[in-house]
Amino acid sequence: MATVNPNMISIEHVTKNFGDFKALDGVDLHVRKGEFLVLLGASGCGKSTLLNLIAGFERPSSGRVVVNGRPVTDVDPHCGMVFQQYALFPWMTVLDNVAFGLKMKGMAAKARRAAAMRYVEMVGLKDFASAYPKALSGGMRQRVSIARVLANDPDVILLDEPFAALDAMTRQVLQEELLQIYEKSGKTIVFITHSIDEALMLSTRMIIMGARPGRVVCDIDNDLPLPRDAAVQLSPRFNELKSAIWNTVQAEVMKSLGTPAGH
Numbered sequence: 188m189a190t191v192n193p194n195m196i197s198i199e200h201v202t203k204n205f206g207d208f209k210a211l212d213g214v215d216l217h218v219r220k221g222e223f224l225v226l227l228g229a230s231g232c233g234k235s236t237l238l239n240l241i242a243g244f245e246r247p248s249s250g251r252v253v254v255n256g257r258p259v260t261d262v263d264p265h266c267g268m269v270f271q272q273y274a275l276f277p278w279m280t281v282l283d284n285v286a287f288g289l290k291m292k293g294m295a296a297k298a299r300r301a302a303a304m305r306y307v308e309m310v311g312l313k314d315f316a317s318a319y320p321k322a323l324s325g326g327m328r329q330r331v332s333i334a335r336v337l338a339n340d341p342d343v344i345l346l347d348e349p350f351a352a353l354d355a356m357t358r359q360v361l362q363e364e365l366l367q368i369y370e371k372s373g374k375t376i377v378f379i380t381h382s383i384d385e386a387l388m389l390s391t392r393m394i395i396m397g398a399r400p401g402r403v404v405c406d407i408d409n410d411l412p413l414p415r416d417a418a419v420q421l422s423p424r425f426n427e428l429k430s431a432i433w434n435t436v437q438a439e440v441m442k443s444l445g446t447p448a449g450h
Contacts, residue, residue, distance in 0.1 A: 195375040201250035212400035225390035233401020267336030288339040306334040326357035398442035
C-alpha cells in the first residue's frame with residue numbers, strides 16, 4: 188500500500204552561493220502539510236533566500252527543493268508570495284487586483300469576480316472592492332495582497348515580513364486575521380519575521396536560522412493553544428518560550444557581529 192508523504196515542502200541538503208558569498212550551507216528542512224512555519228534569525232542569515240528558493244525565484248547551488256512532490260525548477264505557481272511592499276497594480280481596483288491571477292488562468296469574468304469577492308470579504312474589505320490602492324492604508328493594501336494569493340489557491344503561502352512596515356495596532360489586527368484565515372483554509376504557510384512575539388503569536392512551529400552562512404540551529408514546536416489572540420502574550424508559557432528563543436537568537440546575532448555572547 189502506497190504511503191502518503193506528509194511533507195508539503197522538503198528542503199534537502201540545500202546550499203546557496205552568490206559568487207563567493209555562501210548564503211545557505213547544507214539546509215535540511217521539512218514542512219508538513221497544514222503547518223504554519225515561522226523562520227526567525229538575525230539579518231543576513233538566509234531567511235529570504237530560503238523563501239525565494241521555495242518559490243522558485245532562485246535555484247539552489249546544490250541540493251533540491253520539493254513542493255507537494257514536485258521538484259522546484261522555476262517559479263512555482265503552487266506557491267503564493269506576499270511581500271512587505273504590497274506589489275499591487277495601482278491602476279486596478281481591489282477586486283480586480285484580487286481577480287488578476289484568476290484572469291491569467293482563463294477563468295470567465297463572472298466566475299472570477301465572484302471568486303475574488305469571496306476573498307475580498309474574507310479579509311474584511313467588501314466595502315472597498317471598487318477602491319484603488321492609493322485610497323487604502325498600508326494595512327488594507329496588505330490585506331489585498333493576502334486575498335490575491337488566497338484567490339489563486341496555492342498549495343503553499345509564503346510571507347516575507349508582510350507586517351514589518353505597519354504600526355503596532357494594525358499589525359496585531361492583521362496577525363489575528365491571518366490566524367483566522369489559516370485556520371479556515373488549512374493552507375501550509377511559511378512566514379519570515381524578526382519579531383519573536385509575532386512568531387509565537389502565529390506559528391505552529393518555529394525555525395531559528397544561524398548566523399551566516401544560513402543553517403537551521405533550532406527547531407521548536409509552538410504548543411500555545413489555538414485559536415490565539417493578543418491575550419496569549421500574558422501566559423506564562425508564552426514568556427517561557429520567548430525567553431528560550433531570545434537566548435538562541437541573541438547568541439546567533441552575536442556570532443554574526445563577531446562578538447562573544449554576554450558582551
